[in-house]
Amino acid sequence: QDKTLRLLTWGGYVPKDVVEQFTKETGFKVEVTTSNNEEMISKLRATAGAGFDLAQPSQDRIAGPQTEFRIYKPLDLSKIKADLFIPSMLDATKKNTTVGGKVYGLPHIWGTDGLVVNTKTSKATDYADLCAAENAGKVSMRLKRPTLIAMAFASGKDPFALYGDAKAYSALMDDMGKKLTECKKNVKFYWDGKDQLLAGIRSGELTTAMMWDTGGWELNKANPDVKFVAPKSGALGWVDTFAIPAKGKNDAAAYAWINFNMRPEIAAKVASSAGNFTASKGADQMMDPVLKKQFAESFPEAALKNIKWYPAVPAGIEDIEGRVLDRVKAAQ
Amino acid sequence: MSAATHRRFLLGVLLAPALLWLLGLVILPHVELLFLSLQARVGPGEYAASLDQFRTFVDEPLYWNTFVRTAVMSVLATGVTLLLAFPAAWYIAKVAKGRARLVLLVLCLLPFWVSEMVRTLGWLILLRETGVVSGLLQAVGLADQPVELLYHDATILVGLVYASLLFMVIPLVNSLESLDDSLIEAAYDLGGSTANIVRRIVIPHAAPGIAAGCIVVFMLCLGNYLTPTLLGGKNSLWFTEQIYTQFITRFNWNQGAAFGFLLLFLSSLLVWAGLKLTGQRFGAVMKAS
Amino acid sequence: MIPSLPRPPLQRYGLGAFVTGFFVFLFVPLLVVALFAFNNADYPTPPWMGFTLDWFTANSDARTGLLHDAELLQSMGVSAWVALWVTLLSVGVGTCNAFLLERFEFPGKSAIALLSMLPLVIPGVILGISILAFASRIANFADETWGLELDFLRPGLPLVILGQFCYIVTIATLTISASLRRFDRTLEEAAYNLGASRLAVLWTITLPYLRPSMIGAAAMAFLMSFENFNTTLMLVGSDSPLTVLMFSRMREGATPVLNAISLFLMIASALLALMLLWRRGAQRPAEDA
Amino acid sequence: MAVPTPAAGGPATHDLDIQSVRKRYGAFAAVDDLSFSVRRGSFFSILGPSGCGKTTLLRMVAGFIAPDAGDIVIKGASMRGVAPNRRPVNMVFQHLALFPMMSVGENIAYGLERRGIKGAAAKAKVTDMLRRVGLPGSEGKRIDQLSGGQKQRVAIARSLVLEPALLLLDEPLGALDLKLREHMKVELKQLQAEVGTTFVYITHDQSEALVMSDQVAVMNHGRFEQLGTPQQLYYQPQTAFVAGFVGNNNRFEGTIESRNGEQVLLRTAGGMALWSQRVGTLDVGQPATVFIRPEAIEIGRSPRELPEGAPAWSAGVQSVLFDGGNSTVQVLEDRNQTPLHIALPLTGRLADLKHGETVHFAYQPAQAWCFAA
């Protein structure tokens, strides 16, 4: 009787035509709830992993919550067509999402965090430029962990290396907190919704912001002056995954959706709708040429190499970051 | 007697839903909240009794500050709402007649029937740097460049006041309507000035309504999430936002519960103090709302 | 002051101007929202780019108008569904409560009366989290002890309905109680005396008398449920009511279709208001008696 | 105290028999061991001050309150354990209790419907009833379109249409204004005479009770002080309470100075000596109260205008309460400074009295009553 797939995912990951094709092929209807990492986790936590048949958290945010709340099911890799994935990505993701010897996540879409810059009015090239005096009042960032981590890289530290050492990490974050506090006068607002930020840049109220690549490229289409810039100290790389909630009711549909989505032609469609890149092998060739061009422009060879991929977040780290972020927000 | 048993049976039938509601949806959930707040995580999926959550609140000035700020802004918003709503309520209750009064009252209600989201969207369109008001100011020459009206504390205040007006106007209209015109005429006839009549006759009479409106508005402001998050600036801290953050982005239900409980407790304290100060009783006041 | 007293022009026109300003303040945000529903731009914000009906009717890849936005329409359906249940439950239980509180004496009554007003002053977010936490505890307990999966206690529409019901029933109780308190009990005695059974008295006299206030409470409950955000946010599962969907749209990228749906809501509530006014107008003489 | 005696006639001629009925609220007896009967087809009033237990009594008859002791027998059948909606009595409530959500016709048809009488049969009865109370064709009117008097009639029609053995009326005229009340008094009396239903009417307004009733019971503190025709109550009060409560009266307190058969002489504290009819046993030296009605006192500008033989006093006019046919004058008796009020003749002969004038007055001792204090 389970004819629907309840999907908890990100905005833009489920284009209409893809759903239509999927339904035609498999008979499963798709019910989409869009969300973000934190909300996905907290929702699944509240339901103890019920309510959805497939979720798409980032790969670094699977292991921790899984240990803590046991909200996912181990994946049955035999039901996956592994050859549809870019092998290196599949392996890396599997490694990061393994808890107790079981794999909980498969890669889907990847992208980076970096700077969106209106090149007419701002010359920013690294995260530190967000706090440069010349950009005062025209800058925006999120008060979330990526910002802290980016600042750490910008000041030459490797926060990921300190993930295991809570004390050192805490000290580092405190420093970054101070930095962000000083930077606060530069900030017009801390963005929370993508739309808020895009509107700000589009209208020229903002010149520089820390954001995902896709947003930058989206703006670039309308205004060539706005570019996504991979920061000198390295863009932050993330991979969104497929994970099956612990009490998902329709695993068959979930696996069908995964396999369907990783087909190169589908993956390409999804990727261009999301404005990002995919872990599907062979989708590359079918990508939107504009996006490819934008990617090439933002990521010269060196920048591509310099991408810092998020490792799995150990428990406790987020508490440390959270308190620092709260302080930044409270600072006058 | 059978009439008495019949009555007891009826009482039971009526008492059941009320008790289910109060126990199941009000009391026990809050007991659970208290219980949660008194626990702390000691390991993955393991919790133990602890006062850590409350200690965090005391130790971390941030939370304390946020709370005070939220309370102060809410009190301020309540005051402004009262000042704005009173003349309007007076007009509706005492000056407008017949159908006009009804129409005005419905006009007051209307904005509150559309979602709070819509109202906030309206303010966003109006107040943003490239928004309507900024444009108007430039057009009439009061500003020579775009003015950012969003993301200030004053903006939050406007938003809060806007969101609360109805809840002040209705109890005020109700209590002012019950004020007999002849009392005002009598006071005037005995030589009272407008100010004196307002102070001696109108306000004492409307006191339960004022208190009811103030309590509801204060609580609404305190518990508001949308307005401070969407209209508030980078410095905007709102206690509900903290609770939301703890629950949703930090997955720290225990801390969130502690905050929730503190908010409830401290706000009740404020309301209680307010009632004591003005010599009102909660039950009577809520009936006036 | 009141019209029967001489009012200095300053007072008179001052009050008039204030009230005009008050209503402008109330309606300007709504008007701009409505206006920008026709903006030929992809974003629900200024600048004005020309007139279009796209946000109602378009169905292309670039633009999805209200009429074709399945997600939005579905969420509206969800909201209506939730509101319907909340209304039914609130009015039903509210009526029971009104009878309980106005017609019965029992030990602990005043405590129950006081408690029943409490949800009005509990911030919505806290109501949401406490119910969430409590429901999770029961569900987890059932799961761990008996392996019983109590789905309705997990975030989802049943919990949303319960959460909204929890405080909306207070309002229904207050409204219906007030009406029941005004009810002249000799009407019941008269009917009884004329040979009606207890049930017939309830059915032919008391409930018809309460009907207007029950309808009022129902309208209120429906609207409050429809526009609730704070409590709902904490309790939603996979089906989003309209407000939650609008909130996530506003964060994740909105088009003027938000304005379009807002306009739709405004028109719907204005129609409802007109209907109420018309009904009230028809009943007027009866009420005055 | 006079103990009320049941009216004459066997139980078959009685629609209502109250047998030692009692109702207490805590230690307070609202109705105190009361027994009486109401003759079929009569207009029976219970008259008493506020709080004396009238409503309690009536509600016991209607069945809303269960008596603590005693029995209520209606048309020969005991009402013990019979619910209000099964008793052959109907009640007209003080504020009428018309159903505002129903039209006049629906109000009147309500009781019929409850008995299962619907459609044309009910309609015919309603039409007929409305005609009988003088409101033909008002079926469709809303209650709030009626005047006070019309509402009154609808309330009575609503009860009468059920053809009750007994119609109970709880101060139904209390809410009306003066002129309308005067008018409704007469109308109600006529209506009762026409329909022939037994009416039990309670009121605290003595004028209503006197004008309308065949029998009046004066109630006080849960007991009957006296039961009789209006004329009996007015002209032969049995207790001081009845004398004071029914009609206006001048009241004098003092001690009995001498006795002559059934007449006694009372000396007030001020020194005035008054002959009057004694009621009950009463003898020289006892403290007592004399009542003389204002209209039982003859007044004139000169002693010659007074009937001969009776003792006469002179007095100074304090103020004239001119009220047309009901005018009275307040005077201060000259010798003892005793205040009295005296009715002025209907002819208006003394309407021009002025403050300070001297008048003379006298009364017939047979029209004055003396009770033990």
Added chain:
Amino acid sequence: MAVPTPAAGGPATHDLDIQSVRKRYGAFAAVDDLSFSVRRGSFFSILGPSGCGKTTLLRMVAGFIAPDAGDIVIKGASMRGVAPNRRPVNMVFQHLALFPMMSVGENIAYGLERRGIKGAAAKAKVTDMLRRVGLPGSEGKRIDQLSGGQKQRVAIARSLVLEPALLLLDEPLGALDLKLREHMKVELKQLQAEVGTTFVYITHDQSEALVMSDQVAVMNHGRFEQLGTPQQLYYQPQTAFVAGFVGNNNRFEGTIESRNGEQVLLRTAGGMALWSQRVGTLDVGQPATVFIRPEAIEIGRSPRELPEGAPAWSAGVQSVLFDGGNSTVQVLEDRNQTPLHIALPLTGRLADLKHGETVHFAYQPAQAWCFAA
């Protein structure tokens, strides 16, 4: 129509002068070109049916409504443009409008405080005033602890303490129950006599107006029908309206058949021929109305009991409305089946009349009044 004539005396002896005052609501004249004066220290009543414009008139005097035309002069000073809180008048409102949020003392002191009288001086005045209205020591009571009559007195005290030139009272007894109203009537009259303040009192209850007033104006449709002492209104009504409105009356319509000086003979449709005093010009052939008061008719069981000389009729008793001193009997005149009601003698002589008995009645034509119809 009789045009009211201002009372005698120069303006110096008048506290209130109404000069051609008019107030219209749309085309409807609530107060229609009215002029009159109120003598200093008098109790002046305005009596009229509901909606005749009494409240409108009083509120114009108090200043709550501005007249469309004319002037209101109080103590010789024109009130044009003077705000209500600056006029030397105070008002007692229909529902009293006591301030429930203040104690009795605070209520009374309110007006004093507004004049800047505070502390001991105010306190003394309040104490004195409370004593004068018979409520010494009630300063601290809450309003809701007072009975209806006490509230009444506090409301009056609150106004009187300001020593107004004029006290305006808008049906202040309307809300009280019958017994209390009877009592307050007398009390109010005494109070006015004691304090000497001019009272302007409006009411629709003729008994109140007659009992209390020095002068009564009967108002109808925004105009005065007649202004005079209570006795004048009662015994010499100037218009049919006054004759019908003040006191009870039997009313007969017909045409004038013959005239003899100031007396005219009216023939009713039923054929009854009645002699009466004509009021105004009125001649043979004109349609007219005759009023005869119930108490102006003599009644007896046999014609011999009636005074000689006057024409007499026989009639059948319809019903006796026994009400002690105010009893009347409704009869149907035998020949023409004309219904009348006749007052029964105060002595109670005919209180035992029964339905169907034959009685005889007669009246003095000098006590009957005939007006053009």
